[in-house]
Amino acid sequence: MTLKNDLILRAARGEKVERTPVWLMRQAGRILPEYRKVRSKMGGFKELVETPEFACEVTIQPVDILGVDAAIIFSDILVIPEAMGLPYQMVEAKGPWFEKTIKTAEDIAQLKTADPDDLHYVIDAIKLTKIGLNNRVPLIGFAGAPWTIFAYMIEGSGSKTFSQAKKFLYTQPMLAHQLLQKITDSTINYLKGQVAAGADMLQLFDSWAGALSPEQYNEFSLKYISQICDAVNEVPLTVFAKDAHFVRREMGKLNCNSIGLDWTMDIAESREMIGGSKTLQGNMDPCLLYADYAVIKKETIKMLKKFGPDRHIANLGHGLYPDLDKDKVICFVDTIKEFRF
């Protein structure tokens, strides 16, 4: 079974492509009325994530509606802490919330190392989606990077500063490493399960990378990302560490195919820092899609030219915001698909 459109996989591997491929972080979500309709039938976000039929349906929607070059499985990075023994709730307008958090060595000892069976609903959703996609475009699987998952497990919710999670790193570094290793082992199992179920590509999201100093990032985040890159290399892998401008040189040495950039990272400078062996993904400011069509087109073409024809997967520098207009998003996608170098 060969994919009809494998542009993203070829771009990730550094092969020639006829045009720059494009997908969007949070492409399956509230910007689509079709998503909101499915969502309103369910109890909430988490029920949607945990029901393979519906997760499959909303995963495929943006391929049909936006015309993107890949689907990404509809899920959440917090399925891993839950599979390890810390259930979460998604509180409307507030975000994730964990009843139990990690405080002691005993708390860590009680966590299990997750395996794909603990996340059968994601695995089933991937299998269903592969059938539904019928090889039109690749399916991307994903997980949170260990530091980001660790931060939620300590804080119990989002945070402006993640100061409690960082306090744990400064005051209990050995325990922090134990927990990070357990998360890493779970994540490797989980990503391998996603590949076995049919994921054609993977992405690691280090959403809270920017909370750490360069030294702490190397010790408590990059080390574990590196383990994952070495362990999971059956399909192309992208590492996206938001705000981690300070580790771009080190990112260039990871055993992965592509590196995500946010919109604060200058494209030419990032190419120089990351080096030629990686495909870059990104990096338009999602707020550009609030502008009028002419501005969107102009700025999108400017971005494409800055990245150049090779080793680029077009995307935003962050997920789509829920109040963006679907037609503006389509304008961004179409501008990329129509552009030729």
Add this chain to the structure above:
Amino acid sequence: MTLKNDLILRAARGEKVERTPVWLMRQAGRILPEYRKVRSKMGGFKELVETPEFACEVTIQPVDILGVDAAIIFSDILVIPEAMGLPYQMVEAKGPWFEKTIKTAEDIAQLKTADPDDLHYVIDAIKLTKIGLNNRVPLIGFAGAPWTIFAYMIEGSGSKTFSQAKKFLYTQPMLAHQLLQKITDSTINYLKGQVAAGADMLQLFDSWAGALSPEQYNEFSLKYISQICDAVNEVPLTVFAKDAHFVRREMGKLNCNSIGLDWTMDIAESREMIGGSKTLQGNMDPCLLYADYAVIKKETIKMLKKFGPDRHIANLGHGLYPDLDKDKVICFVDTIKEFRF
């Protein structure tokens, strides 16, 4: 009247100093039991800001208790939007909230350009504090950078993404410039008033710098910071643009004395990017102060050595967090004061 301790002013001007000077962002605040005592007598944060006697008292506390080399006037960056016609409330555990926000050209036209009379309570607090300090250490005045103030005036509160403020930049750039100019004019008036009242040094806080792309930052933030630097040069001025790693080269060209660094910015790299004509301020991760005393000392000395003996004002890369232990903060300050190159 000469200052008994003018280390910070000399360091800012690039003159020789016997040791590295130190102050801390949010040094007057919740980490001090003495502050909490004054605060509990008042209705809340805003009443404290608006009552010169009490603002003066808490401004001087850290000089006595922590032994820092400067006081910074106890106030808030949001006094400017209020003086321009948008009153704010400080909601406990939530942060600032504006009843009215800016949406239209008419909204902007109705705003007044603030002058020091509109902010007499800050001016009076500065005068009182100068008397109370009795020339022991310099007094720092401050304001928010125009983009950060603009962001609050559009959003009406803090935000994870400041997407509404950025939407305004993308969809109504001419109006955005009008509003930014009005904020800039008000800020120049206000800072000149602070200097006239006795402020020995100034700092501009661009707290939401990291929300913008490099291009937008140059157009909508740096341009106005630059106007302020050119207009207010009676005393040394520091520009601290949190997360704005991408404009360090441009920061080096500003007509100011020092540039603040957050803890994600590598010190040697920042020196190279900003150049030798600026003093650097920062940049310890505030979370280091959760560690034990030995770690705090070791990491603080490491930081001092990385900055070197010249053109450095020691500080954190962000404000103190309220749950930090006062004695740990004193350990940081003392380590800096005891260190000799």
